[in-house]
Amino acid sequence: xxxxxxxxxxxxxxxxxxxxxxxxxxxxxxxxxxxxxxxxxxxxxxxxxxxxxxxxxxxxxxxxxxxxxxxxxxxxxxxxxxxxxxxxxxxxxxxxxxxxxxxxxxxxxxxxxxxxxxxxxxxxxxxxxxxxxxxxxxxxxxxxxxxxxxxxxxxxxxxxxxxxxxxxxxxxxxxx
Numbered sequence: 001x002x003x004x005x006x007x008x009x010x011x012x013x014x015x016x017x018x019x020x021x022x023x024x025x026x027x028x029x030x031x032x033x034x035x036x037x038x039x040x041x042x043x044x045x046x047x048x049x050x051x052x053x054x055x056x057x058x059x060x061x062x063x064x065x066x067x068x069x070x071x072x073x074x075x076x077x078x079x080x081x082x083x084x085x086x087x088x089x090x091x092x093x094x095x096x097x098x099x100x101x102x103x104x105x106x107x108x109x110x111x112x113x114x115x116x117x118x119x120x121x122x123x124x125x126x127x128x129x130x131x132x133x134x135x136x137x138x139x140x141x142x143x144x145x146x147x148x149x150x151x152x153x154x155x156x157x158x159x160x161x162x163x164x165x166x167x168x169x170x171x172x173x174x175x176x
């Protein structure tokens with residue numbers, strides 16, 4: 001399981017995202033991350049292990065470095081996220097929650113096209129990176145999200161933070 005949170009404001013939303021993400025700490029015990037976008041600083045992101053130290057303690061020092069009126073955060077049982085992605089769709093931050101039952105099949109299809117993925121120390125691929133790869137196969141984020149959700153057997157819910165100070169939220173296609 002995991003949880004995520006996003007916010008857009010007319011003012012700095014660092015604390016909104018920090019506390020909103022922290023609220024989900026009971027849903028995951030491995031990784032946590034925050035990503036913000038600011039028109040002057042661009043994307044800022046930090047990911048920490050929360051296996052031995054609580055979320056608030058890990059990110060407390062990072063808060064002074066962040067600035068932005070839009071941001072997303074996540075608590076994850078598995079993958080480090082949010083990820084920063086640069087593609088023909090622009091640069092964006094993405095975080096996902098779900099269970100991709102056909103991940104190996106989707107990875108093999110991507111390998112057959114010549115795509116590559118960063119491998120974690122376990123040898124597994126970050127499922128959020130796989131979702132981003134599927135999204136990037138279309139001409140815009142919305143049709144890419146729809147494509148990814150159709151290709152995935154299981155469940156994926158996501159947040160995308162764009163350079164346009166927008167957050168795109170997509171609920172699992174089956175409503176989970």
